[in-house]
Amino acid sequence: MNKENVIINIEHLSKSFGDKKVLDDINFYINRGEFITFLGPSGCGKTTMLRIIAGFLNADSGRVTMDGNDLNGVPPHKRPLNTVFQRYALFPHLDVYDNVAFGLKLKKMPDDEIATKVSKALKLVSMTDYEDRDVNSLSGGQQQRIAIARALVNQPKVLLLDEPLAALDLKMRKDMQIELKEMHEKLGITFIYVTHDQEEALTLSDTIVVMNEGKIQQIGTPTDIYNEPVNSFVADFIGESNILNGTMIEDRKVNFIGHDFDCVDEGFGENVPVDVVVRPEDIYILSNLDAAQFVGTVQTCIFKGVHYEMTVLTDEGFELMIQDYNSFEVGSKVGFLIKPNDIQVMKKERTCNTFEGEMTSEESVEILGVEFDCGVREGLEKGDKVKVEVDFNKIDLQDNLDEGETNGSISFILYKGNHYHITVRTEEGFKVYVDTNDIWDKNDIVGIKIAPADMRITKISE
Numbered sequence: 105m106n107k108e109n110v111i112i113n114i115e116h117l118s119k120s121f122g123d124k125k126v127l128d129d130i131n132f133y134i135n136r137g138e139f140i141t142f143l144g145p146s147g148c149g150k151t152t153m154l155r156i157i158a159g160f161l162n163a164d165s166g167r168v169t170m171d172g173n174d175l176n177g178v179p180p181h182k183r184p185l186n187t188v189f190q191r192y193a194l195f196p197h198l199d200v201y202d203n204v205a206f207g208l209k210l211k212k213m214p215d216d217e218i219a220t221k222v223s224k225a226l227k228l229v230s231m232t233d234y235e236d237r238d239v240n241s242l243s244g245g246q247q248q249r250i251a252i253a254r255a256l257v258n259q260p261k262v263l264l265l266d267e268p269l270a271a272l273d274l275k276m277r278k279d280m281q282i283e284l285k286e287m288h289e290k291l292g293i294t295f296i297y298v299t300h301d302q303e304e305a306l307t308l309s310d311t312i313v314v315m316n317e318g319k320i321q322q323i324g325t326p327t328d329i330y331n332e333p334v335n336s337f338v339a340d341f342i343g344e345s346n347i348l349n350g351t352m353i354e355d356r357k358v359n360f361i362g363h364d365f366d367c368v369d370e371g372f373g374e375n376v377p378v379d380v381v382v383r384p385e386d387i388y389i390l391s392n393l394d395a396a397q398f399v400g401t402v403q404t405c406i407f408k409g410v411h412y413e414m415t416v417l418t419d420e421g422f423e424l425m426i427q428d429y430n431s432f433e434v435g436s437k438v439g440f441l442i443k444p445n446d447i448q449v450m451k452k453e454r455t456c457n458t459f460e461g462e463m464t465s466e467e468s469v470e471i472l473g474v475e476f477d478c479g480v481r482e483g484l485e486k487g488d489k490v491k492v493e494v495d496f497n498k499i500d501l502q503d504n505l506d507e508g509e510t511n512g513s514i515s516f517i518l519y520k521g522n523h524y525h526i527t528v529r530t531e532e533g534f535k536v537y538v539d540t541n542d543i544w545d546k547n548d549i550v551g552i553k554i555a556p557a558d559m560r561i562t563k564i565s566e
Contacts, residue, residue, distance in 0.1 A: 111136040111261065111294050112157065117166035119152055123533070126152045128318040130166070134262075134296065135311075139288050141297040143305040144315035145341070150298045151266055153315075157296065158187050158264050170262075185262035186255035194239045194247060194254075200226070201235035204254045225253040228287060245276045252287070262294040269304065281307050302342050306330065314338050330383075335453055336525075339381040340518055346387070346424050348521045350380035350449070358449055361521060362420035363398050365442060369449040379450045384413070384427040386446035389438050396439020400424070402432045416440070422521040457494040457537055460564070463487065469561065472552070473532035474510045479556035489564040496525065496539035498558035501550040508551020512536060514544050528552065 110133045117130040126149045134140050142150035155161040157168055159180035168175045175183060186207075194203050202209075204225055208218045226232050229249035239247060248268055255263055265284075269277045285308055288295050299305055305312050306326040314321045314329060314337075322334045333339035336347050350360035352372040358365055360380045372378060390396045400418035412431045416424050416438070424440075432438055461471035463486055469478045471492050484490065502508045512534075516527035526544060528536040536552055544550065 106135075109135050111138075111171060112296075113169045114153075114157075115167055115169075117153070117156065117163050117168065119149075119156065119161065119163050126318050127156075127163070130318075130320060132313060132320060132323055134294060137292050137294055138310050139285075139295045139297065139308060140311045140313065141299060141305045141309040142313050142315060143299060143302065143341075144321075145300055147317075148315040149318040150300075150315050154187075154264055154266055154296065154298050157262075158185065159183050160187075184260055185264055186258055186260040187264040187266065188248075188251050188255050188268045189266050194250060196240055198239070199235065200231070200237045200239060200242075200250055203239055203250055204257050206254065207258050221257050222253075225257040228256060228290070229253045230283070243276075244272050245280060248272065248280065249283075252284075256287075256291070260293065262296060263291075265295065265297045267298055267300070269299075269301075277304070284308060306342070314341065316341075332448060333381060333450065335450055336379050336381075336518055337516070339379075339448070339450070344384050344425060344427070346382045346384065346521065347518060348380045348382070348422070350378045352376045352378045352449060356444070358447065361398065361418055361422040361424075365397070365447055366444045367447040367449055368444050369447075372449065372451065377452050377455055379452055381448040381450065382424075382442055382446060384425045385411070386442065387424060387426045388441040388443075389414075389416075389426060389428050389430070389432060390441055391438065393437065393439040395441070397441050399437060399439050402434050402436050402438060405431050405434055407431070423519075424521065454537065456496065457499065459492045459494070459534070461490055461492050463490055467556075469559070472510050472530050472534045472536070476509050476554055476559070477556050478559050478561060481561055484561065484563060491562050491564055493560040493562075494554055494558055496537050497523075498554065499536060499538040500553040500555075501526070501528070501538055501540060501542065501544065502553055503550070505549065505551045508553045510552050511549060512552055514546055514548045514550060517544065517546055 112134040114130055114132055117127055119127040142153055144150050156163050159178060201222055204222045205218050208221060229252050231249050269280050281304060297308060309326055312326055312329050313323050316337050322329060322338050329342055339345045339347050348360045350358050352358050354374050355370040356367055358367045358380060393399050398418055400416045402414055403417050404415040406413050411427045411429055414426045416426055459471040461469050463484050464470050464475055465486050467478060467480045468475050469490060469492060505511050510530055512528035512530040514526055515529045518525040523539050523541050526538045526540060528538060
C-alpha cells in the first residue's frame with residue numbers, strides 16, 4: 105500500500121443491527137482516482153459500508169479515515185464526498201437548474217459562479233439546455249444524470265453511487281455504464297460504487313470488492329476476480345462456472361470428473377481435496393472423440409445470441425455447462441478438452457461439518473443449540489466439551505420439520521456437477537453444510553436430521 109496514494113482507509117469496521125452482524129471486521133483501502141465497486145448479493149453489507157463512509161450510519165467499531173483524517177463524528181455535509189442514491193432523491197418542486205444548484209446555494213456562493221458550475225455539471229452529464237425542465241417530466245435515465253450532476257457540482261473528492269442504475273431498463277443501463285466510465289476518466293476523482301450486478305461491476309471497475317454475509321471474500325481487478333476466484337462463492341457469483349470437487353494429486357496435476365488433468369497450480373500438497381473451477385467458455389468440444397480427454401452426451405443446446413449454451417453429461421455422470429460458437433445436436437456424442445491454463449484450483453474452505461458442543465448424557469450431545477441422540481459414547485460423560493464432525497452427505501434434510509432435531513433456512517445452493525452443496529442457516533444462526541441430490545430452493549425451511557452413527561465425537565482438551 106502506497107500511503108500517499110490512499111484516499112480512504114477502512115480498519116476493523118463492524119456493524120450490527122440487533123443480533124445480525126452486517127459488517128464483520130472489514131479492512132481495505134481505496135486509492136485516489138480509483139473506480140472501486142462493492143459487489144455482492146442483497147444483505148451482504150455493501151450498502152451499509154457505503155452509508156458508513158458517507159456518514160449516514162455510525163460503525164459499532166473500527167474507523168474510516170480520509171486523507172489520514174478520522175471521519176468518526178464528522179457529519180455527512182462536512183465530508184468531501186457526495187452520494188448518488190438508487191432513487192435519485194431529486195426535489196420535485198424544483199426545476200433541473202435549482203436541483204443541481206441546491207448545494208451551492210446552501211453555501212451562499214455568488215449567482216454567477218453557481219451558473220458557471222451548474223452549466224459545466226450539466227454538460228458533463230449531457231443535459232445541457234435542460235435547466236428549466238421540471239424533473240418530473242424527465243425519463244429515468246435523465247433523472248439519474250441530474251442526480252449525478254448535483255453530486256458532481258460540489259466538486260467532491262469522492263463520489264459514492266448506491267446502485268444508481270437499478271431503476272433503469274436494460275438498454276439504458278448499459279448506455280449509462282459507458283457514460284459513467286467516461287465521466288470517471290474525465291474527472292479523475294474516486295468513484296465508490298455499489299451493485300449486485302456482476303456484469304456491471306466487471307464493466308465499470310478498476311477494483312472489485314466481493315462481499316457476502318458481512319465479510320470480504322476477495323478484492324481484485326475484474327480479470328483477477330473472474331479468472332482466479334479464491335473460493336466457490338466468488339466463482340459461483342461472478343459469471344457462469346462449473347464448480348467441481350477435485351483432488352490435487354501433486355503439483356500441476358489434478359483429478360476431477362473422474363479424470364486426471366494437467367494444470368498450472370502448485371503448493372496444495374499431494375492427494376489433497378480441492379475445488380476446481382472451469383468456465384463454460386473454456387471447455388472445448390471436439391467431434392473427434394479420439395482426440396478428447398473425456399467424452400459425453402449433449403443434453404440441451406440453446407442459442408444465446410453470441411454463442412450456444414449447452415448442458416452435457418459426461419460418461420462418468422457429471423453435468424457440465426459449455427458455451428461454444430458452434431451448436432451440437434442434442435443426443436450427440438462429443439469429446440471435450442480442457443487446457444491447463446483454463447483450470448482454476450481452489451483450497452476447500454471445509455471438508456466436513458465441525459460443531460462444538462457438550463455431552464448432555466452418555467448418549468446425547470448438544471450441538472446447533474439443541475440436543476441430538478448420539479448413541480452411547482464410551483469415555484465421554486455429561487458436561488464434557490466436545491467437537492462433533494459430520495460429513496456433508498450424512499446430513500438429512502426433511503420436508504416435514506417435525507422429523508428434524510432442528511430447523512433451518514437454505515441460504516446458498518451450489519451445483520457441483522453431480523450433486524448440490526447446500527448451506528443451511530439454523531434459527532439460532534449456526535451454519536450446516538449438506539451434499540444432496542434432492543432439489544431445494546433458496547429460503548426453503550427444512551428439518552435437519554443427523555443419525556447417531558454419522559457423528560464423530562472427540563473430547564476437547566481443557
